[in-house]
Amino acid sequence: MHKHELSVLLSLKEARKLSFGELLERSGLSADEARWALSNLSEAKLVETESVKADSASLTDEGKRYAKEGLPEELLAERIARKPVALRELSGKEEQIGIIWAKKKGLAVIDNGLLTATQEGLKTRAFGTAAGRLLAELARDADAFGRAKGGEAAKELLERGLIEASGKEETRSISITQKGMLELAKERQAESYIDSLDRNAIRGRLWAGKKFRPYNVEAGIEAEVPASRHVLRNLINEMKQAYTSMGFREISGPVIEPAFWVFDHLFVPQDHPARDAQDTFFLSAPESIKLEDRDLVKAVKEEHERAWHSQWSQEAAEKAVLRTHTTSVTGRYIRDAVEAFREGRLSLGQPIKVFTIGRVFRNENLDYKHLADFYQADGIVIGRGMTLSNLFSVLARIYSSLGVRVKFKPSYFPFVEPGVEVQIKHGGDWLELGGAGIIRREITGVDRKSISVLAWGLGVERIALIRHEGIRSIVSLYNNSAGALRESGA
Template identity: 40%
Template sequence: MHEYEITVLNLLKRHKAASIDSLLQHSKLGRDAALWAVENLAGNGLVSIEREQEQAPRLTEEGKGYLHAFPEEKLVAQLSKSGGKASASKISDQIGIIWAKRNGWIKLEAGSLTLTEQGKEIAENRKSYAFRDLLNQLSKLQTLPKGMPEKSRNELKELGKRNLLEITERGIITAIKITEKGEKAHAVAGEEGIGALTREMLTKGTWEKERFRKYDINAPAEEAQPARLHPLHEFLDVIRGIWLNMGFTEVSGPIIESAFWNFDALFSPQDHPTRDMQDTFFLKNPSEISVDDIALMKRVKRMHLNGWKDRWREEVARQAILRTHTTSVSARSINRFATADEKSYPLKFFSVGRTFRNESIDYKHLAEFYMVDGIIIGNGLTLSNLIHTLKKFYAQLGMNDLVFRPSYFPFVEPGLEIYYRDKKKNDSIELGGAGIIRKEITKAMGTNKTVLAWGPGLDRLMFGSLGIDSISELYKNDVGWLRRRKELKI
């Protein structure tokens, strides 16, 4: 019998019963050693174990930020200071609006927010907010009390849905008792061999004559925390691997881009709504990025004048922005390889990178997200080749329930959108756009080849692979979630 087991039996022989905490207190065993010994003894019928389940609450980083005030509380306080009314367009916090409306604190009519009587009670601190009261209570608890009211249980669920609270269930050992068989085994504990290999045994070779106790790999131990890749980076590596295995070459481009490559080179008119401040992030420093290829600039200008029949301004094309898609990398690649050797076709490229759009935030939209862009440059390429390529890619991610719908993009003709049916949310998730690059663009870029192109967002692809409910979960500074997250399943 192992020395740890003998230690436990000695203690139980004196006290008949003990908890794990008292076992650690009255012995020199560490928690891992004590748990291993107890589980091993229980497996052999030498001790009996009494267990019970407990729930441990833990506030997320976002939850900790809500301890003083929730977004909906801040909103009604702001409205109260403004006389109880404000334009919804001037309120940037959509989460606050949603919850304040759900709580009956505000009314939303004709684009205007109006404070209700209930909202005034919260704003003037005449009534406390149950969610914040509960969150503050939970921040001081190690375990959830038993017999919580149904109302409090429902509030716990809502806090969990809002990613403010995580509840971990764990089984704890409440009592360990020595059995009759254990008492008999205690008397002959030293007759079953040794449980540790020493340096002396190895140097003298005496281990060959010893009998060793079997090692129990199923005995519980403290949870190990090995280093892990961030799930987003892990997923990006998977995506790269798929395209590389399909014969594509990876290319890259700048995050800070000129409007020329992001919009103009892709036949997006200079008065297009996507160039407005509500959709694109414009930079102040640098405010402009020049284009060195004057001949290319002239060809793109001619393309716009002939196609859109409108004025084209070079100063607009020089505007510095955060790129709104990685298709700017594809445009650069088409131009770069316009004069490639005829024998090298078809050319297949892909890029993976961050993109930025000034969008309203919800579970499937963020202002920053990753995209993968791909192009095939060659002769005689058709829409069938494009759809086949995309189906082959998504199939390797386990996504076979795809829908391709006709759509319009300024830089492709014909164009289509790719959708995936998320059965869990009963929702169609837009994965991105695709199509055949317009001849006006390929001509301006200096080639007469056909170019197939696509640009799906990567973050949304992770819903099924990681089992997450919102892409915001990918960017939480929550080490606990990163450690406990599900394994990436492809």
């Protein structure tokens, strides 16, 4: 008999009947050890366990879909949040369901044939509904039902057929059988079996003439999962390898910047929508970061006022923000390179290639599909006579070494011309990965015949999603419970 089994029987011998918790206390075993021992003992009918159904709930197919996408009324509330939508445009089945529940919950009212969000409905955008939150929670943890079952939200989910209550066995009380008592007595007399082979036993040949207790080698067991780096970290490291093997040097730069380096230096006009408080995190401490380089500030001011026909404010450029792209890092590098070039410290006899991978920020409502910080990879090639065809070539090579197919489409970004949207293939679709192009001379301040700069800024998480089918959403990449990490690392 294994020593854990023995401890269980010994603990039960006096008390006869114990709860699982009491058993742990008396035997000094861990929950895992005790469970293992109990399952062996009850199989051998040495103990009897009494099980009680515990509360848990499972999601129906519809429930699973909603847990992923949001409840129809939440989607609807999102859709009408900015502008009411005409009822006749909402004829889909899900939309109909959405209308019924949105009205019932007071998220929307019908006004003149228009579905209009209420104050409650606007709140839903940020926090979801109670039922939606519970559904998402149940999707992660079925046992959460135990806590929630009495509540309105749980009732609603049951009523809507989004979840089914079910039970899971849980051991409540354990008692020793007659056979167990006998076995225990036998065990205590005959110590002829060897359980674990220890140092003493080996040295003193104590095993000689004795038998080893046989184990059930066919019994199921929980896997030992090797520790690992994060899936996303592995991808980032692989990307860094791809870049360095193409001759790129790694650089990094500030996360917290004056708006200047994120926008103005990159020729983004001060009234550009990307600079709205809706999209960009502005800081309250520090509120602003002083710009030291007066010549640069003056040059940028002049370019802006000439091109965008509006007053340029240094105060707006000094506002502290969380960078919205890592192009601020490569932008700073371009500035340094141009200065070195002008001072004759850099010949550009051959192109300089650098890259950076870092966190960027968007002011998003956080929910099951939106994150406010994620990664971006930026690269630049500074040289003479760099062409659009060079740009396409270098991107195609880097990304094909990551096993991803890319293609290029015309697009617009204020700091490049020509502008390129980089797309990656995912199944039969092409998804937007980011932007690229040749940096405008308004940014370098040098004619493109002397210095031309190829630049790109591309998403990272999207590649992880494409490469790992198990990862459903960007948010789940950042689900870091030990269970989730072990599963994704394996």
